[in-house]
Amino acid sequence: MAAALFSFILMAVAGRELAGQISTFQILFFRxxxxxxxxxxxxxxxxxxxxKTTRIKAHLGRNFAHFAGQYGWFYGLGVISLAEVIALEFTTPVWTAILAAIFLHERLTAARWMVLVFGIAGLFLILRPGAGVIHPAALAVLAGAAGYACSYIFTKSLSATETPLSILFYMTLLQLPLGFFPALADWKTPEGDQWLWVVVVGVSALTAHYCMTRAFRLADAGVVVPMDFLRLPLIAVVGYLFYNEALDLWVLLGAALMFSGNLINLRAELKRLRAH
Structure with a gap:
């Protein structure tokens, strides 16, 4: 998860550098x-x-959900602050806990209920409905977080029978045409340093998902996903230092609430594992 964390941050920076220069669909195609x-x-x-697989439907479901999540994420990177994108993405554990309970029959413990309650409260602090017009990019990232949660559930299921490399291969193969054909409508061939960032997106995406898939083989989805929360303070510092992005107090408070709920859950899960 530490390696996945670094990879996701690197991919966010590369996505910001490419935003506005080539389309989101092109970024996803090159990835x-x-x-x-x-x-x-x-x-x-x-x-x-x-x-060799007998679970092509599961691969298809995972990759349609993941592609939708990636599109919302990369689109948001070019419009709203890096910290807000990551903070909104942190609603993924809320969706994951719900979907894991429904489809994987993982038990919704008291600690996991805290994830839901604190997560929803944090979301309201970040979006602050009624305080102004909610940016469409924020809603796109939020929808993307739900897409990520769906893909995590498929990943958890697939990891029981498929190797991490197999899951990654089908991810790249199935998502290739999903990015290519829409990208043709507004194709711009990358130039100069853009190629470097394109490569960074492609490589960091693979290392992130390989490490995430390995982590899912070792623990419940409700444990793995919350460990990603260190991304927010790190990406907030990156946004402040390199993109002159202000540190939004509401975003930080909302993310802190989400983190608190997930920390309670993580401590409870570790205690349960030690007991066994």
Whole structure:
């Protein structure tokens, strides 16, 4: 999860650098294209047999949900602050806890209920409905967080029968046309330093998801996802230092509430694991 954390931050910075220069669909296409090549090489080295699967519907469901989540995330990076994007993405544990209880039959303990209550309260602090017009980009990121949660549930299920490389290969392969065909409507070939950031997006996306998939093999979805919360203070510092983004008190307070709920849950889960 530490490696996944670093990768996600790097991908956010690369997404911000590319925002407004090429379309969101193009960013997603290049991410998948780089992924297909790199994962294809690793699959060839470690054994093509791991691509055999009887769960193509689960792969399709995961990747449609994940593509929707990625689109909302990258779109938001170019419009609202980095800290707000990450803070809104932190509603993912709320969606994940609910979906894990419904589809994976993971028990909603008292600690996991705290995730839901604190998460919703934090969301209201960040969006502050009634205080002004909510930016459409914020709603896109929020919808993206729900898409991420759906993909996490599929990932948790798939990790029981598929290798991490197999899951990543099908992710890049299936999402390739989802980004390519819409990108043709407003295609702009990257130039100069843009190619560097394109590569950073593609590589960091793979390392992030590989590490996340490995983590899901070791713990419940309700434990793995909350560990991602260190991204907010780090990305807020990056936004402040490199993009002159103000540190919004409401965003930080909302995220602190979400973090508190998830910290309670994490401590309870660790205590349960030690007891066993």
């Amino acid at each position: 998948s294209a780089i992924g297909v090549v790199l994962i294809g090489i690793l699959i060839w080295m470690t054994g093509v047999s791991q691509l």
